[in-house]
Amino acid sequence: EEEEVVEEEYLFKVVIIGDSAVGKSNLLSRYARNEFNLHSKATIGVEFQTQSVDVDGKEVKAQIWDTAGQERFRAVTSAYYRGALGALLVYDISRCSTFDSIARWLDELNTHSDTTVARMLVGNKCDLETLREVSVEEGKALAEAEGLFFIETSALDSTNVKAAFEIVIKEIYNNVS
Numbered sequence: 001e002e003e004e005v006v007e008e009e010y011l012f013k014v015v016i017i018g019d020s021a022v023g024k025s026n027l028l029s030r031y032a033r034n035e036f037n038l039h040s041k042a043t044i045g046v047e048f049q050t051q052s053v054d055v056d057g058k059e060v061k062a063q064i065w066d067t068a069g070q071e072r073f074r075a076v077t078s079a080y081y082r083g084a085l086g087a088l089l090v091y092d093i094s095r096c097s098t099f100d101s102i103a104r105w106l107d108e109l110n111t112h113s114d115t116t117v118a119r120m121l122v123g124n125k126c127d128l129e130t131l132r133e134v135s136v137e138e139g140k141a142l143a144e145a146e147g148l149f150f151i152e153t154s155a156l157d158s159t160n161v162k163a164a165f166e167i168v169i170k171e172i173y174n175n176v177s
């Protein structure tokens, strides 16, 4: 008699939030397709990308959501957050106003989530060192105060992009299993 092996399935929703033009869409396109766009327009069409990640020998699928540019109108809908188990809160290290906005994005995320959400603070555009307005220490301090993971990334030169997503995905896996 043959034994049937039932594989457990993991599908985790992850949302990317943060001010306009901090590099959210490029972080996702770099991660999912290894693509970068210097003149990217507001995302049209695709709502999310699905990526498979190996965690402890198990195939985990992350459904990663990108805003369709609604953040410009401060109107990211509750549907966007619904069911999210992970979040990347992105700012641009060369624009301190985008770092100051993180508190508001955190509030919005907390308002819309009723479960534990794995949260990563992401300081993007770390290739722009000469234009830096937010220090690594400021990023770390905010992350510590709010209980977030922290990483600096560059969607342009790929620094830490994979790590930013995969640390969140692994944390979700730890939270649910």
Ligand code: GDP
Pocket: 018, 019, 020, 021, 022, 023, 024, 025, 026, 027, 037, 038, 039, 040, 041, 042, 124, 125, 126, 127, 128, 153, 154, 155, 156, 157
């Ligand atoms: P979004 O509005 O948050 O989705 O931001 P986009 O991904 O559309 O990026 C906004 C602009 O920033 C575009 O011109 C990108 O080419 C640029 N950009 C995104 N990521 C980086 C990065 O890591 N480094 C640099 N130098 N530019 C970036």
Ligand code: MG
Pocket: 024, 025, 026, 041, 042, 043, 066, 067, 068, 069
């Ligand atoms: Mg975008």
